[in-house]
Amino acid sequence: MNTGRRSRILMIYTGGTIGMIENPDSHALEPYDFEHLLDNVPKLKMLRFDIDSIQFEHPLDSSSMNPTHWGEIAKVISDNYDRYDGFVVLHGTDTMAYSASALSFMLENLAKPVIITGSQLPIGEVRTDGEENLITALQIAAARDSEGNPVVQEVAILFENYLWRGNRATKHSADNFNAFKSNNFPQLAKIGLGITFNREALWRPLKDREFKVHYNMDTNVMYIDLFPGISEHTVRHLLSTPDVKGVVLKTFGAGNGPTDKWFINAIKEAVARGVVIVNITQCSNGSVHPLRYVTGLELAQAGVVSGHDLTSEAAIAKLMFLFGLGLSTDDVKRYMEYSLCGEMST
Numbered sequence: 156m157n158t159g160r161r162s163r164i165l166m167i168y169t170g171g172t173i174g175m176i177e178n179p180d181s182h183a184l185e186p187y188d189f190e191h192l193l194d195n196v197p198k199l200k201m202l203r204f205d206i207d208s209i210q211f212e213h214p215l216d217s218s219s220m221n222p223t224h225w226g227e228i229a230k231v232i233s234d235n236y237d238r239y240d241g242f243v244v245l246h247g248t249d250t251m252a253y254s255a256s257a258l259s260f261m262l263e264n265l266a267k268p269v270i271i272t273g274s275q276l277p278i279g280e281v282r283t284d285g286e287e288n289l290i291t292a293l294q295i296a297a298a299r300d301s302e303g304n305p306v307v308q309e310v311a312i313l314f315e316n317y318l319w320r321g322n323r324a325t326k327h328s329a330d331n332f333n334a335f336k337s338n339n340f341p342q343l344a345k346i347g348l349g350i351t352f353n354r355e356a357l358w359r360p361l362k363d364r365e366f367k368v369h370y371n372m373d374t375n376v377m378y379i380d381l382f383p384g385i386s387e388h389t390v391r392h393l394l395s396t397p398d399v400k401g402v403v404l405k406t407f408g409a410g411n412g413p414t415d416k417w418f419i420n421a422i423k424e425a426v427a428r429g430v431v432i433v434n435i436t437q438c439s440n441g442s443v444h445p446l447r448y449v450t451g452l453e454l455a456q457a458g459v460v461s462g463h464d465l466t467s468e469a470a471i472a473k474l475m476f477l478f479g480l481g482l483s484t485d486d487v488k489r490y491m492e493y494s495l496c497g498e499m500s501t
Contacts, residue, residue, distance in 0.1 A: 161203065161204050161205055162204035162205070162240045162241065162296075162297035162299065163204065163205045163206075163207070163238065163239045163240050164204060164205070164206050164207075164239060164240065164241050164242070164243060164293055164296050164297055165206075165207050165208070165209065165231075165235050165238075165239040165241075165242050165243070166206060166207070166208040166209070166242075166243045166244075166245065166293070167208075167209055167210070167228060167231050167232075167242060167243070167244045167245065168208060168209070168210035168211065168214065168245045169210075169211050169214065169215055169217075169220070169224065169228065169244065169245060169246050169247075170211060170214030170215035170216060170217065170245075170246070170247060171214075171215075171216070171217050171245060171246050171247030171248065171251075171273045171274075172247055172248065172273060172274050172275065172276065172277055172285075173245055173247075173272075173273045173274040173277065173278050173285040173288070173289070174214060174245065174277070174278060176277060196278065196285075196286050196289060196290070198286070198290060199289075199290070199293070202290070202293060202294070202297075204293075204297045206293065207239075209231055211224075211227070215247070216247055216249075217246055217247025217248065217249045217250040217251060217254075217273075218247070218249050218250060220246075220247070220250045220253070220254060222257065222372035222374060222475065224254075225254055225257045225258060225261065225372065226261075226370045226372070228244060228254070228258060229258060229261045229262060229368050229369075229370065230368070230370070232262065232269065232368070233368040236267070236366060239267075240267065240296070240297065240299075240305065241267055241268040241269075241270070241295075241296030241297060241305060241307075242267070242268065242269045242270070242296065243270050243271075243272065243289070243292045243293055243296050244258075244269060244270070244271045244272075245272065245273060245289070246271050246272070246273050247273055248273050248274075248275065248314075248326055248334055248335075249326070251271055251273060251312060251326065251335070252312070252321070252324050252325045252326055252335070252466065252468040253468045253471070253472060254271065255271050255310050255311070255312050255321025255322060255324065255468075256321060256322040256466070256468045256469040256472040256473070256498070257372065257472040257475070257476065258271075258310045258321065259309065259310040259320075259321050259322040259469075259472075259496050259497075259498065260322075260369070260472060260473060260476040260495060260496065260498075261368060261369050261370070261372075261476065262310065262366070262368060263364075263366070263367045263368070263369060264360050264361070264364040264365060264366045264367060265308065265309060265310065265360060265366060265496075266305070266308045266360050266366065267305050267308060268295065268296045268298075268305050268306075268307035268308065268309070268311065269309070269310045269311070269321075270292040270293075270295050270296045270307070270311055270312075270313050270318075271292075271310065271311070271312050271313070271321060272288045272289060272291075272292040272312070272313045272314060273285070273288065273314075274288055274289075275330070275331075275332055275334055284315060284332045287315075288313060288314060288315065291313055291346055291350070292313040294350060295307060295311075295313060295318060295344065295350060298350070298352075306352055306357070307343065307344075307352075307357060308357070308358060308359060308360060309321070309357070309358040309360075309496065309497065310322070311343055312324045312335055313346075314332075314333065314334055314335045315332045315333040315334070315346070316333055316345065316346050316347070317333065317335070317342045317343075317344070317345060317346065318342060318343040318344035318345075318346070318350075318352075319335055319336075319337040319340075319342060319343060320337060320340055320343060320356075320358065320497055320498075322466070322468075322469040322472070322496065322497065322498035323337040323339065323340040323466065323469070323497070323498065324336065324337045324466070325337070325338075325439075325466050325467070325468060327439070336439075338439050338440040338441075339440065339441070339442065339464040339466075339500065340356070340497075340500070341353055341356045342356070343356050343357055358496065358497045360496075369476065369479065369480065370479075371479035371480070371481075372472075372475040372476060372479045373400065373474075373475050373478035373479040374475060375398045375399055375400045375401070375478065376399070376400060376401040376402070376403070376471055376474045376475055376478070377393070377396060377399055377401075377402055377403070378402070378403045378404075378405060378467065378471065379393050379394070379402055379403070379404050379405065380405045380437070381404070381405060381406055381407060381412055381413070381437070385413070387415075387417045387418070387421065390418060390421050391421050394421055394422075394424075394425040394430065395425075399430060400429075400430065400431065400474075400478050401430065401431040401432075401433065401474035401475075401478060401487070402425070402430060402431070402432045402433070403433050403435060403462070403467060403470045403471050403474065404432050404433065404434050404435070404454075404459065405435055405436070405437045405467060406434055406435070406436060406437065406443070406451075406454070407436075407437060408436060408437075408438065409436065409441065409442070409443060409444040409447050409451060410434045410435075410436055410443035410444060410447075410451040410454065410461065411451045411454075412451075412453075412454055414453075419453050419454070419457055422454065422457045422458075422459060423457045423458065426457060426458035426459070427458075429484050431460065431474065431484055431487050431488055431491065432458070432459045432460065433459070433460045433461075433462045433465075433470055433474065433491055434451075434454055434455075434459045434460065434461055434462055435462035435465050435466075435467060435470050436464075441464065442463050442464035442500065443461050443462055443463055443464070460488050460491050460492055461492060462491065462499070463492070463499045463500060463501055464499055464500050465498060465499050469498045469499070473490075473491060473495070473498065474487070474491070477490050477491065
């Protein structure tokens with residue numbers, strides 16, 4: 156049963172537009188300190204739970220975010236996991252979906268909410284979306300069911316009217332307040348006059364599994380985005396990138412590529428060298444179906460792994476994560492087709 160104890164939430168400020176201010180000389184937005192953000196949201200004092208905060212020593216524009224910073228976020232959560240009921244990560248929008256995907260894998264057996272949010276306009280602007288996003292994210296992080304358990308037990312992105320699974324979301328707009336979308340998975344919650352949770356969509360970790368954090372992310376991975384007319388020289392050059400271990404191949408439609416013999420041969424040769432190639436669709440909606448068309452079938456027969464309906468952000472983060480675990484090529488291939496934390500439909 157719910158004990159009535161006040162929820163304790165930790166805010167982790169990494170930077171991003173939500174906490175930026177305009178440089179008076181250049182008029183460009185620059186990261187600022189967390190106190191500026193708190194001063195502009197006096198309503199935080201009205202929330203009926205305890206809020207603490209911690210910030211990066213040097214707040215980042217999210218375009219500078221990298222796996223080392225993901226590790227810093229994960230370390231803060233790990234060090235404070237038993238002290239808080241939920242976590243809110245304030246983050247720039249540009250790479251938010253990458254960070255959300257990575258953290259979903261790094262925070263194994265997570266059973267508490269990690270809600271990532273930010274804004275399209277700085278919190279000090281008159282029309283800012285930052286205030287509402289921050290307050291709603293905190294409310295979601297503090298939400299408990301009738302038995303006192305967290306309603307959300309996963310990494311999620313809160314933006315404007317929706318809560319999305321972090322490893323299912325992608326930024327689809329640089330201008331709209333509803334900047335994120337999850338085309339292959341429903342929203343976890345709809346935000347209107349109240350917060351309406353989609354209980355059937357919420358992730359539930361296996362019970363009695365120990366929470367653990369993985370910090371190693373292997374960055375020897377890359378994208379290859381196919382386009383009509385891509386040359387043999389370009390494909391072979393990319394596949395021969397020194398030390399590359401994994402490639403996310405962004406294909407046409409349901410997972411199709413060129414029918415040229417040189418293309419399939421180049422793929423086969425890379426697979427034979429031990430490169431893991433994952434097939435995901437360039438389409439914003441839908442999944443890879445490698446057996447639907449001959450071109451997709453040829454890729455599968457060449458040893459390319461189906462990424463099903465993974466987002467490009469989740470696909471690259473998952474490759475980094477699996478190689479970071481030190482797994483063999485065969486094991487990486489196997490786990491890329493297996494849902495670890497709700498990142499794909501299989």
